[in-house]
Amino acid sequence: MAKDKKGLMFVLSSPSGTGKTTLTKKLASNNNNFSISISHTTRESRSNEIKGKDYYFVSRDEFEDLEKKEQFFEHANIFDNRYGTLRKPVLELLNKGKDVLFDIDWQGTKQLKKIKDLSLVTFFILPPNLKALKERLLNRHQGNEELVNRRMKKFNEEVSHWNEYNYIFVNDDLESCYSKIVNTISLEKKGLSQKQDLEKIKAKVEELIK
Ligand code: 5GP
Numbered sequence: 137m138a139k140d141k142k143g144l145m146f147v148l149s150s151p152s153g154t155g156k157t158t159l160t161k162k163l164a165s166n167n168n169n170f171s172i173s174i175s176h177t178t179r180e181s182r183s184n185e186i187k188g189k190d191y192y193f194v195s196r197d198e199f200e201d202l203e204k205k206e207q208f209f210e211h212a213n214i215f216d217n218r219y220g221t222l223r224k225p226v227l228e229l230l231n232k233g234k235d236v237l238f239d240i241d242w243q244g245t246k247q248l249k250k251i252k253d254l255s256l257v258t259f260f261i262l263p264p265n266l267k268a269l270k271e272r273l274l275n276r277h278q279g280n281e282e283l284v285n286r287r288m289k290k291f292n293e294e295v296s297h298w299n300e301y302n303y304i305f306v307n308d309d310l311e312s313c314y315s316k317i318v319n320t321i322s323l324e325k326k327g328l329s330q331k332q333d334l335e336k337i338k339a340k341v342e343e344l345i346k
Pocket of ligand 1: 149150151152175176179210211212214219220221239240241242243244245
């Protein structure tokens with residue numbers, strides 16, 4: 137746990153299209169004490185996204201400038217775009233006693249885990265099956281098969297990092313997955329960890345990537 141900070145850090149990662157952004161937003165909107173860390177990205181904004189709320193959309197030059205000035209807590213290259221979390225706003229939120237939620241990938245999670253004096257609770261969200269995942273992606277990318285196939289190809293690589301996380305949940309039903317995360321967070325806030333059946337999770341992962 138963040139040792140001398142009052143707030144705690146919770147990371148949600150998953151392959152693209154698993155519902156993690158919906159879960160993160162639901163957690164923040166139902167709990168005043170949660171703040172979502174807003175990332176910087178060089179990718180284009182989507183029609184439903186709000187600048188400064190979903191992301192800070194910046195140019196490559198702006199991103200590289202922040203990187204050179206070592207402003208990032210973590211950053212990663214994903215689908216040819218750069219994504220990163222600034223250090224300062226996160227520390228300000230933690231110092232105010234806010235719990236911070238991160239919707240970031242496994243590369244960023246790895247970097248955050250290495251930072252001294254900050255400890256995280258990390259969640260990895262799996263889709264129930266590949267058919268559901270493809271449907272969600274087609275819906276998000278307005279039927280763009282090429283883009284969807286590219287994201288599906290990345291799936292196996294992303295899922296292979298499941299065992300670097302504290303908790304792994306299957307998003308087969310939004311409400312039940314959400315409740316599992318909320319219960320886990322409230323136990324973790326009391327300093328209580330839960331054990332998961334790793335064999336069962338491993339079997340689920342193998343079913344998804346075969
Ligand atoms: P999308 O472009 O679909 O919004 O996000 C693509 C991926 O980038 C998602 O897995 C998301 O969690 C991840 N991501 C978003 N912001 C960050 C960030 O600041 N750092 C890292 N490492 N990953 C991020």
